[in-house]
Amino acid sequence: MVQRTVKQDRALRTRAALIQAGAEVFGEQGFAGASVTRIAERAGMTLGAMYFHFPSKEALAREIVRSQPDLVSPPLPSEGLQHAVDVTLTWAYQLLTDALLFAGARLVMEQDHFIAREENSHRQWTDLLTNDFRLAVKRRELRRSVDVEALARLIVNACTGAQMHSHMETGREDLPQRVEETWRLVLPAVAVPRAIEALQFGEERGRRL
Numbered sequence: 001m002v003q004r005t006v007k008q009d010r011a012l013r014t015r016a017a018l019i020q021a022g023a024e025v026f027g028e029q030g031f032a033g034a035s036v037t038r039i040a041e042r043a044g045m046t047l048g049a050m051y052f053h054f055p056s057k058e059a060l061a062r063e064i065v066r067s068q069p070d071l072v073s074p075p076l077p078s079e080g081l082q083h084a085v086d087v088t089l090t091w092a093y094q095l096l097t098d099a100l101l102f103a104g105a106r107l108v109m110e111q112d113h114f115i116a117r118e119e120n121s122h123r124q125w126t127d128l129l130t131n132d133f134r135l136a137v138k139r140r141e142l143r144r145s146v147d148v149e150a151l152a153r154l155i156v157n158a159c160t161g162a163q164m165h166s167h168m169e170t171g172r173e174d175l176p177q178r179v180e181e182t183w184r185l186v187l188p189a190v191a192v193p194r195a196i197e198a199l200q201f202g203e204e205r206g207r208r209l
Contacts, residue, residue, distance in 0.1 A: 023103035089206030141195035
């Protein structure tokens with residue numbers, strides 16, 4: 001039993017090391033430029049270990065993309081509209097230092113090479129925000145006329161575009177400010193005044209200090 005537990009722990013560490021190495025290589029070179037050999041070398045593993053856990057670089061890229069929403073956990077508890085804001089701000093701040101999130105951002109434009117349309121990161125983030133907006137409607141934070149799925153797509157599209165332009169212009173340093181700017185422009189059209197007044201922004205909503 002002890003030997004089995006040790007082997008399982010070692011396998012988990014190996015898998016985690018390969019995911020981290022894959023994120024770093026995908027972040028640096030994109031999907032097309034990355035190779036399984038380079039990823040295995042970055043992880044300090046053999047190709048055999050790589051193929052045992054991930055049969056292809058497509059499988060590793062899928063793992064990284066699918067994990068994106070699970071990596072983002074706002075530092076402060078919230079629900080509804082505030083949670084939607086907090087998730088996007090946490091993503092923006094975390095993207096500055098998190099190799100896995102950075103890889104997800106880099107892989108956005110190449111997802112058609114390794115993941116089905118219904119599983120891609122756009123769909124995952126849209127579903128997450130849609131759930132927040134549905135709760136926001138129940139809490140009377142959003143106007144009842146708001147199409148919550150369309151609003152979720154709009155925010156995801158805006159954040160995706162913001163990180164691309166922020167990467168080109170400032171190395172993503174101003175990404176959190178761009179995300180906050182998006183919210184402040186969109187909210188008057190979809191939220192009730194009292195909900196807007198109650199919302200909190202700022203670094204403390206997205207970064208663990």
